[in-house]
Amino acid sequence: MATEKKRARHIAVISGKGGVGKSVITANLAAALSLFGRKILVVDADLGLANLDIILGIEPPHTIFDAIHRGLPVDEILFPTTKGFDLVPAGSSLPEGTLFTQGLASNVKALLASLEDRYDAIFFDVGAGIGDVVLFFASLAHEILLVVTPEPTSVMDAYATIKVLHHLHGRNEFLLVVNQANPDRSSQVGASIAGHLRNVISKYLESGDPIKIELVSSIPIDPMVPRAVKARRLLMETSPESPSAYLLNHLAGFLDTRIF
Amino acid sequence: MQDAGSNMQQTIAYALISAKISPELAIFCRISEGELTVPNTMSANNSENQKLNLNTALRILENAGRPDPRLASDDPDIQIQGVIDALCDLSIHDGLTGLVNATFFHAVLTREIERSLRTGRTCGLIVIDIDYFKSINDTYGHSTGDKVIQAVAAELKRSLRSMDTAARIGGEEFAVILPECAPEDAIHAATRIHSVLNPMTISVEENSLKLTTSAGLVWTNPNASSSSAELLSEADQEMYRAKRSGRGRLCYRYDDSTLISHQERSALMALPMEGSVDGH
Numbered sequence: 001m002a003t004e005k006k007r008a009r010h011i012a013v014i015s016g017k018g019g020v021g022k023s024v025i026t027a028n029l030a031a032a033l034s035l036f037g038r039k040i041l042v043v044d045a046d047l048g049l050a051n052l053d054i055i056l057g058i059e060p061p062h063t064i065f066d067a068i069h070r071g072l073p074v075d076e077i078l079f080p081t082t083k084g085f086d087l088v089p090a091g092s093s094l095p096e097g098t099l100f101t102q103g104l105a106s107n108v109k110a111l112l113a114s115l116e117d118r119y120d121a122i123f124f125d126v127g128a129g130i131g132d133v134v135l136f137f138a139s140l141a142h143e144i145l146l147v148v149t150p151e152p153t154s155v156m157d158a159y160a161t162i163k164v165l166h167h168l169h170g171r172n173e174f175l176l177v178v179n180q181a182n183p184d185r186s187s188q189v190g191a192s193i194a195g196h197l198r199n200v201i202s203k204y205l206e207s208g209d210p211i212k213i214e215l216v217s218s219i220p221i222d223p224m225v226p227r228a229v230k231a232r233r234l235l236m237e238t239s240p241e242s243p244s245a246y247l248l249n250h251l252a253g254f255l256d257t258r259i260f
Numbered sequence: 261m262q263d264a265g266s267n268m269q270q271t272i273a274y275a276l277i278s279a280k281i282s283p284e285l286a287i288f289c290r291i292s293e294g295e296l297t298v299p300n301t302m303s304a305n306n307s308e309n310q311k312l313n314l315n316t317a318l319r320i321l322e323n324a325g326r327p328d329p330r331l332a333s334d335d336p337d338i339q340i341q342g343v344i345d346a347l348c349d350l351s352i353h354d355g356l357t358g359l360v361n362a363t364f365f366h367a368v369l370t371r372e373i374e375r376s377l378r379t380g381r382t383c384g385l386i387v388i389d390i391d392y393f394k395s396i397n398d399t400y401g402h403s404t405g406d407k408v409i410q411a412v413a414a415e416l417k418r419s420l421r422s423m424d425t426a427a428r429i430g431g432e433e434f435a436v437i438l439p440e441c442a443p444e445d446a447i448h449a450a451t452r453i454h455s456v457l458n459p460m461t462i463s464v465e466e467n468s469l470k471l472t473t474s475a476g477l478v479w480t481n482p483n484a485s486s487s488s489a490e491l492l493s494e495a496d497q498e499m500y501r502a503k504r505s506g507r508g509r510l511c512y513r514y515d516d517s518t519l520i521s522h523q524e525r526s527a528l529m530a531l532p533m534e535g536s537v538d539g540h
Contacts, residue, residue: 164483
């Protein structure tokens with residue numbers, strides 16, 4: 001076991017629509033897995049509009065662009081958080097109008113390859129939309145965690161994300177997290193959204209291989225979440241007893257047994 | 261002088277874009293000692309701020325025939341605000357038609373391409389070219405040619421949604437940007453505009469002139485970056501295809517493999533929402 005070379009599992013947290021709680025979920029999962037003893041790296045992959053640093057209440061001196069664009073050594077941009085995991089920050093460093101070129105993409109790949117044997121898992125907190133940066137990180141991921149809320153726009157964007165990833169990258173498996181559901185019946189809401197997505201997918205999307213939508217968590221809307229964000233701390237620190245903190249911890253446990 | 265003027269127009273246009281097209285351009289421009297300093301934020305190879313002498317600015321505006329009572333004000337603050345407003349207006353509009361000009365068109369299109377990448381929603385781009393324009397010019401003269409261009413521009417203005425942008429991007433070439441427009445909706449819009457313009461009858465003195473236009477329609481790809489010039493060139497290719505296939509036509513290529521159709525949209529919308537939180 002000790003001699004076996006570690007190769008990190010890559011997990012992309014993706015949503016299509018913005019503001020569905022992706023970064024909060026990523027940060028709490030990473031912190032929980034770190035508590036389980038896993039070595040976790042989080043890459044803020046929302047290049048240009050990153051906000052993990054805000055959620056974590058940190059101000060990292062360097063960003064991923066200092067590495068992939070200016071050639072700074074990777075160890076200088078790695079930011080060890082107080083929550084037990086390391087962060088590759090993005091800042092708001094991608095200047096408006098910058099194209100995500102092949103050159104930049106291969107630099108990101110090289111950067112990740114150099115880090116792979118240090119960690120058990122690398123999370124990509126991917127931005128909104130289904131642009132080229134989002135597709136790039138999704139294409140590197142072993143697992144795709146798709147975050148959706150009960151809002152019709154979020155369901156629509158999640159479907160669009162599945163469609164694009166299926167058509168362009170042949171992805172057939174998605175781990176669905178329903179977030180911000182009605183607290184009284186969050187598990188029913190989760191099941192209903194997952195079922196609905198499966199129906200539309202089987203009607204319009206599946207041509208060959210089946211597309212698997214696995215509902216892995218239904219998290220209720222929780223007033224403690226914005227409070228934690230405001231305090232720039234993690235939910236599991238400010239309200240570890242809250243239902244959503246419990247469910248995030250549970251989801252971390254699921255991932256732990258699923259991917260390692 | 262002409263060059264300095266058009267350079268300045270470009271600079272102001274860039275400054276406008278970086279100011280998110282805020283009318284409060286003054287925040288971005290430092291004004292002192294009768295000079296206007298415009299930060300050239302969009303230009304990578306020119307980090308120097310550009311300075312424009314007030315007298316030069318006034319001459320540019322006089323040549324462009326943009327009278328504004330504030331330009332003659334005794335109060336330098338009012339005068340300089342008048343200069344800024346008039347230059348902004350001049351820098352983004354085409355004098356003949358009042359549509360936005362090519363520089364500003366590229367700025368808007370660049371922004372919409374970026375929006376499309378973020379939101380995953382497509383933006384449509386129509387390119388329209390007046391058929392046999394050269395022979396209209398040769399037969400009836402340039403002033404008739406100008407009237408034809410103005411008439412097409414007026415029709416375009418009438419048939420757009422408030423969020424759409426129509427531009428004159430070349431002599432007899434126009435472009436329309438349709439932000440956040442699903443492919444089916446863009447086809448619908450382009451077809452409507454095209455049918456209004458084809459054929460179009462314009463009376464010039466005793467003659468009545470019947471003309472047609474060729475049009476090409478393309479979409480942004482929400483999954484890949486491209487520049488405004490690349491997208492425009494794709495639209496041009498569709499427009500040339502329309503020319504080659506007999507003129508007076510609208511051409512586009514519709515590939516729906518990664519786009520969301522109306523049927524899919526309504527199926528998704530049919531999700532029973534009783535499970536969501538009230539008001540959400």
